[in-house]
Amino acid sequence: MVIASASWMLGRAAVSPTQTPPTTSAILVARRSRAALVAMVITAAGSSEPGRAEPQLSQPPVDSGRMRSSLTPLGPPVSRDRVIATFPKWYTPEACLQLREHFHRQVSAACQRRNTGTVGLKLSKVVVVGDLYVGKTSLIHRFCKNVFDRDYKATIGVDFEIERFEIAGIPYSLQIWDTAGQEKFKCIASAYYRGAQVIITAFDLTDVQTLEHTRQWLEDALRENEAGSCFIFLVGTKKDLLSGAACEQVEAEAVHLAKEMQAEYWSVSAKTGENVKAFFSRVAALAFEQSVLQDLERRSSARLQVGDGELIRMEGSPPETQESKRPSSLGCC
């Protein structure tokens, strides 16, 4: 029910960083546009592992009267710029989660056979954390709505967007959680860190203190998740405000920290849109690949063990290979 309550805490208030935000009662306003989504998420949330928020879409729309074949799409169409056919590239090879420029062999094969299990029906959780005013909301809004607002409206508690993709022909959705950077809302926001597949720690490229604070933000987010279960990104925002040389200097520092954090580094600008789509495409592709590999592994281990350990392969289960034994390994560069 965590997700249900989230819809009651969504909000942005038009206040400056120094102003007092509105009271809680003022923000207890459900967003009708989100109600349907929240309902879908709650419907399926009952099937999640206990203690782990793993929201799923209840059902994809059914293509009435037509049998699904390998030629029919698996879900409703997504906009063209959400179609990912080749593996998106890193920002810098010095701090990236993987150097491959193509999908994992098993993932490609599974996608071609449309044998990706429940991956297309799930929402993968992405949590964006970082100091107030660094541009978390602006980054999400640039990607999800293609807008940029110059006025600061503090996030109160949490907010989220759902973004649908088609990756290697398979539908895939990210649930992107925007959290409040203000200290007074931290206890609300941290309740939503759990079950994250991706943690994005954002800092302002023009304010080096916010980079230093990312360690603490990451530590807080990781505390709510299983060790080694999350992809970590370190993102420098407001790239448009820095000259080339100044940007390079901060980036060098950030890349150093990203390596320590075992994070992938990106510089972006929500104002100009620079790198925003490329960044989220990369996030989506990495999360998707991991989801498919985990699903293959789960189904592979569902093979029945009989007698003295002989295995019976169930129809549709993938062959076991060395790669399939380590599907969720992160940080391979």
Ligand SMILES: Nc1nc2c(ncn2[C@@H]2O[C@H](COP(=O)(O)OP(=O)(O)OP(=O)(O)O)[C@@H](O)[C@H]2O)c(=O)[nH]1
């Ligand atoms: N020039 C420039 N300004 C930006 C950029 N991104 C955000 N801003 C501005 O920075 C301010 C803060 O942005 P927000 O996105 O609200 O920051 P936030 O991290 O979500 O803040 P909290 O909700 O308090 O945690 C706003 O005035 C934005 O217009 C950017 O890429 N370039």
